[in-house]
Every structure is written in structure tokens, then in C-alpha cells.
Amino acid sequence: MGREARRRERLLTLSELPLLIGLVLTWVALWHxxxxxxxxxxxxxxxxxxRLFYLPPVLIAARFNVWWALRYVLYFFWHLAIASVQVAWLTFRPGPPPKTSIVAVRLRTKSDFILTMxxxxxxxxxxxxxxxxxxYGSTLYLHVLNTPTARETQHAVQAALDIEELLIRAIGSKRDLKELS
Incomplete structure (x- = not known):
């Protein structure tokens, strides 16, 4: 039996370790x-x-930038707070329901992980x-609330692109970083 065959027979590969840890944490959380x-x-x-289910490998760049990760977290919590207030206002304000849109956001990344994030x-x-x-086209289709004009629709697209940029700068590959330039 060759070296490569033995390597494939291992109980757990290094690339599966994060998934194993995530599944165990989920299991423990379910049991409280x-x-x-x-x-x-x-x-x-x-x-x-x-071993029972095929799970495709998630390729994560081997880089992590603490500064950009912190900026991503702050961006998320700031926009979470602002949007919560805006949606609450739309719920209680008098008048007709707000207009909504479906917008397509073409991302620059080809990474499944960044696309998912x-x-x-x-x-x-x-x-x-x-x-x-x-x-395959790295495109997200978003249903966006309160978009009566093209300006608000473009703002929603730009917000998704801003999130992508923050994530690429925090955890993206070198190839994705080149796409930002």
C-alpha cells in the first residue's frame, strides 16, 4: 500500500479538523x-x-488580518444597530408599505467561503x-427593503461590496486581494 493511499485512509485529515470542531460544538450546544x-x-x-456524507472541502486562505477583521466586526454591529432602528421605523410609521427590490450583486471573489460570509x-x-x-458567477441576489429609487438600490449593492471588501482584506486570498486593486 502506497504512502498516498495510507494518507487517504486516515481517520481525519487536517482540512476536516475545523469542520469536526464545528460539528462537536454544535452537538454540545444542542445538548445544553x-x-x-x-x-x-x-x-x-x-x-x-x-465519513457518511460527502462534504466538499472549504478552502480558506492561510492569512488573517486582525485590523481588517476588527473593522469587519465593527461594520457589522454598526449596520446591525442602524438597520434595526430603520426597519423598526418602517414598521410603525404611517403610510403605505415600503417599496422593495431584488438586486444582483456581482462579487469580485471566487471563494465559496467569502461568498457565503x-x-x-x-x-x-x-x-x-x-x-x-x-x-459559479459569484453573484448574490438580495431582496432589499425600502428602495423607492435607484439611489437606494445602488446603496444596497455598495453595502454588499463593502462587506466583501472587508472580508477579503481580513481573510481573503492573495488573488482576491489583487482583484480589489
Missing amino acids: EVSLMSVLSGIVVALFAL VGLTASLIPGSLIVEVDR
Whole structure:
């Protein structure tokens, strides 16, 4: 048996370790208990799931910029607070319901991880929701609240591009960084 075949037979590869940790943490959270038994049973269930179901590898760049990660977190929480107030106002204000739009945002990245993170971030901020993702075209389709004019629609597109830029600068690959320039 060759060296490569033995390497493939390992119980767990290094690229699967973050997924295993995430699955175990989810298992422990579901049981609402941190104990030796819940962690061990979580490891068994996670290993079983990793071997039973095909999960494509998530390629993450081997770089992390603390400054840009902090800016991303601050951006997220600031826009979360502002958008929450705006959506609350739209709920209680008199008048007709606000106009909505579906906008396409073509991202510069080809990374599935960055694409997913941009979509999750945009959806967690009130007032926008991802309705479709074109993975191969790196395009997100967002349903955006309160877009009566093209200016507000363009603002929603720019917000998604700002999120993408912050994420690329924080955790993106060198190729993605070149795309920003």
C-alpha cells in the first residue's frame, strides 16, 4: 500500500479538523451541557457524519488580518444597530408599505467561503435577505427593503461590496486581494 493511499485512509485529515470542531460544538450546544460524555458523543457523531456524507472541502486562505477583521466586526454591529432602528421605523410609521427590490450583486471573489460570509452578513443585517446565489458567477441576489429609487438600490449593492471588501482584506486570498486593486 502506497504512502498516498495510507494518507487517504486516515481517520481525519487536517482540512476536516475545523469542520469536526464545528460539528462537536454544535452537538454540545444542542445538548445544553458541556460534559465529557457530550463532547465524546459529539466527536463520534461528527466522525460518523464526516465519513457518511460527502462534504466538499472549504478552502480558506492561510492569512488573517486582525485590523481588517476588527473593522469587519465593527461594520457589522454598526449596520446591525442602524438597520434595526430603520426597519423598526418602517414598521410603525404611517403610510403605505415600503417599496422593495431584488438586486444582483456581482462579487469580485471566487471563494465559496467569502461568498457565503458576504451572504450571511448581508442577511443578518435587517432590511436585506439573500434570495438566490449564483456560485459559479459569484453573484448574490438580495431582496432589499425600502428602495423607492435607484439611489437606494445602488446603496444596497455598495453595502454588499463593502462587506466583501472587508472580508477579503481580513481573510481573503492573495488573488482576491489583487482583484480589489
